[in-house]
Amino acid sequence: MAITDKIYVKNHRQLASQLEVSFPKSAFSGATLDILFQGDLEKLDDASRERVLDFNQDFLDCTCDSNPYCGHPERKFIAYLLDLRAQGLDPESMVAVMTEDYMLYAYPGDLYSFLDGGVRTLEAVEELAEVEGEKGAARRAGERKRELLQ
Numbered sequence: 173m174a175i176t177d178k179i180y181v182k183n184h185r186q187l188a189s190q191l192e193v194s195f196p197k198s199a200f201s202g203a204t205l206d207i208l209f210q211g212d213l214e215k216l217d218d219a220s221r222e223r224v225l226d227f228n229q230d231f232l233d234c235t236c237d238s239n240p241y242c243g244h245p246e247r248k249f250i251a252y253l254l255d256l257r258a259q260g261l262d263p264e265s266m267v268a269v270m271t272e273d274y275m276l277y278a279y280p281g282d283l284y285s286f287l288d289g290g291v292r293t294l295e296a297v298e299e300l301a302e303v304e305g306e307k308g309a310a311r312r313a314g315e316r317k318r319e320l321l322q
Contacts, residue, residue, distance in 0.1 A: 175253065175278070175286040176200040176246040182275045183220070190216050199276050200249070205240040208232065223275045230274075257287060258319050291320050 179199045181187060188194055192215065195207045209232050213221050231249055236242035256266045263283035270276045294317035301310035 174246065175282065176249055178282040179249065179270075179276050179278050182271055182277045187216065187220060187224075187275075190220065200246055202241065205232070205245065209240045220275065223273070227274045227276070253283070253286070254290075254320075260322060263287070287320055291317055294320070 177198060177200065180197045181199050181204065184197045191207060191211055191213075193207060193211065195201075195203045198204060208224055208228060213224055216224060230252070231245040232240045234240075234242060234244040236244060239245075252270075253266065256269055261269065263280040266283055267277055267280055270278070294313045298310050298313035298317065301307075301313060
């Protein structure tokens with residue numbers, strides 16, 4: 173299961189009530205993306221609308237014909253999470269920032285698992301690159317791994 177399947181809309185019931193529509197709690201489910209991408213956001217209070225519009229601008233702005241189902245929103249959000257980690261934030265702090273930025277939350281344990289999986293993947297890439305004599309690729313994988321471990 174991808175980390176984006178474990179990202180949830182904070183104050184979900186309040187937003188659903190304001191929008192007068194039912195949608196899943198999962199931020200990246202198809203129905204939620206539909207509401208956030210095409211819904212009548214004018215019904216939201218100012219603070220909520222601002223955060224939803226920020227989410228739309230930062231993650232749903234691609235020009236693909238299949239947007240928001242093209243996979244780019246999820247990839248952009250994963251890059252956002254990795255950027256937060258590169259800034260030295262631990263999973264608890266990452267949750268606090270994503271909640272403040274976009275009214276989204278995740279369980280810190282899910283972020284720990286996501287980051288741990290990333291470290292294990294980079295370790296495998298680093299070792300395989302060394303075996304294949306790809307010193308540059310091994311060095312880059314090692315650097316990325318250390319960024320996640322900091």
